[in-house]
Amino acid sequence: MEGIKESIAAQAAANSFIGLWQIVNEVEGAQLQKGFVPHLWRWDVLKPLMGEVSKNITLQDADRRVIIMSNPGARHKHHSTNTLYLSCSIYNAGELAPVHRHTSNASRFVLEGAGGFTTIEGEKCTMSRGDLIITPAGTWHDHGNEGDEPVIWVDVLDLPLVENLAVSEFEFEYFEKDDSGKETRKEYQRLTLPDNYSTMVYSSGGFLPTFINHERGRSAGSPMFVYRWSEAKAALNRMRHMKGSPYDGIILEYVNPINGKAVTTTTSFHVQLLRPGEATQAHRHTSSSAYCCLEGHGRTYVGDTVLEWGPNDMFVIPNGAPHRHENLSGTEDAYLYSVSDAPAMKHLNLYREEHVNP
Secondary structure (H helix, E strand, O other): OHHHHHHHHHHHHHOOOOOHHHHHHHHHOOOOOOOOOOEEEOHHHHHHHHHHHHHHOOHHHHOOOEEEOOOOOOOOOOOOOOOOEEEEEEEOOOOEEEEEEEOOOEEEEEEEOOOEEEEEOOEEEEOOOOOEEEEOOOOOEEEEEOOOOOEEEEEEEOHHHHHHOOOOOEEOOEEEEOOOOOEEEEOOOOOOOOOOHHHHHHOOOOOOOOOOOOOOOOOOOOOOOEEOHHHHHHHHHHOOOOOOEOOOEEEEEEEOOOOOOEOOOOOEEEEEEEOOOOEOOEEEEOOOEEEEEEEOOEEEEEOOEEEEEOOOOEEEEOOOOOEEEEEOOOOOOEEEEEEEOHHHHHHOOOOOEEEEOO
């Protein structure tokens, strides 16, 4: 019998087939978070490296000047989780990065420096520490630094997801019409909207202008491209006396002002407050997440792994991993920013979440 099985397997393999019985444990026993591990990248290690990068790597070397958070368990070294790409970009004073667009949803979360900006679909979005800038899939965008010192921000893209679907594409040829109506290739966008148009139009909660076309570029995401940290922090603190989530403390989602849903079709963005001494309960979900600490010091327990974090430290939690958070200070607040692939999982009806007993 074994000889017959081997013969069948050989015939199948010779014609690019394989029997399920040969790989049944691999198929039916596949586990969440396979390969990917919880991991923390320390700011006190990353910042000096970013300084060296800013001096020795030019924008011409790779279009953007970026250090990628490479998950030690990843097969592809530019993947931070199975669906998320996490990196840090640095722009020196006066630098400009040329316009491009891509099929991935992307975001920028500012860590350090003043004077940075991203121009998205003709809107110049200025940046300060803690601000979230989104560039939904298909939107033209370029970056720059008008300040006197380097600007550093966190990039999060759904690039691994898009790559696994074999639809990743970057476009660099951008055209605008000149005064005569002729299409001319440009390296940077012309500003066609007031600076910080997003804030002007969409930042008044509960009110939506009905005289404006809310479609921006090819995007299916939020038309609001800028979310200010000052407003997010104030909102968190207005609710600090409330019970909050047993798993995340006081937590808010950045939402599309048109429909109240996630700001992109594949990724959701949150910011949370862990009050002094607060320790959450453990849970797990089928989405993976990337985190950055804005303020405070704490620990996140991911299964048997302990990730101890402080300001600007970044870490990832693979999908399916049990986790909980703790603010180590008895007097100071801790604030965490996070991105997850929950919208993609929900669209596919694959999102699950459950409490985990200690």
